[in-house]
Amino acid sequence: MDWGKRHFPGADVTHTWSGEDYQATNLMPFFGKLPRGGGKIYFATGYNKWGMSNSIAASLAISAEILGGQLPWADTLHHRKTSPAGAAAAISLNADVAKTLADSWAKLRTAKPDTNNTVPDEGSGTILRHDRKPVAVSTVNGKTCRLSAVCTHLGGIVSWNDAEKTWDCPLHGSRFAADGQVLQGPTTKDLPAAQ
Numbered sequence: 001m002d003w004g005k006r007h008f009p010g011a012d013v014t015h016t017w018s019g020e021d022y023q024a025t026n027l028m029p030f031f032g033k034l035p036r037g038g039g040k041i042y043f044a045t046g047y048n049k050w051g052m053s054n055s056i057a058a059s060l061a062i063s064a065e066i067l068g069g070q071l072p073w074a075d076t077l078h079h080r081k082t083s084p085a086g087a088a089a090a091i092s093l094n095a096d097v098a099k100t101l102a103d104s105w106a107k108l109r110t111a112k113p114d115t116n117n118t119v120p121d122e123g124s125g126t127i128l129r130h131d132r133k134p135v136a137v138s139t140v141n142g143k144t145c146r147l148s149a150v151c152t153h154l155g156g157i158v159s160w161n162d163a164e165k166t167w168d169c170p171l172h173g174s175r176f177a178a179d180g181q182v183l184q185g186p187t188t189k190d191l192p193a194a195q
Helices: 002-007 051-067 072-078 084-110
Strands: 030-033 042-045 124-130 133-140 143-148 159-161 166-168 175-177 182-184
Touching: 030 051, 042 051, 051 072, 124 159
Parallel strands: none
Antiparallel strands: 030 042, 124 133, 133 143, 159 166, 166 175, 175 182
């Protein structure tokens, strides 16, 4: 938005766009039969912002597999093995997730105590502490919500996303609406009300 304000002074922002896309550790898209899907569920992911072309390639390869055909170029992507470098990258990423989890819980010591009357400014959210429990408090469209700040996926502490007005988990990207409803997985459970 800053770029737009600099280049188009006086213009009002009416719409915004954001996107998230997964990237495999070996930087290659992944598609085919879903593991543990009984051979009946196909998926495609890991486009790393190349979804316009790679989704078409994945759909062609999946269609060919379902119909009994073969696309030789697809074998390179479809039946690949994870390289030692890819495995090392996955281990490193998971170590980063563990560090982020520990750091986010450690930061709670410095979080302000929840006095049960904190009302953030419109469009804002903050993490407070109620006893030892992290509380996510936000105000959106005049409604203040008090939720558990612990992601229902693997227990990361969510943080407020000013641009999207959402609670986002730094561990694996789960996102929740201001009222706690799941917007994006991997979590499947809403953030509960603060206790």
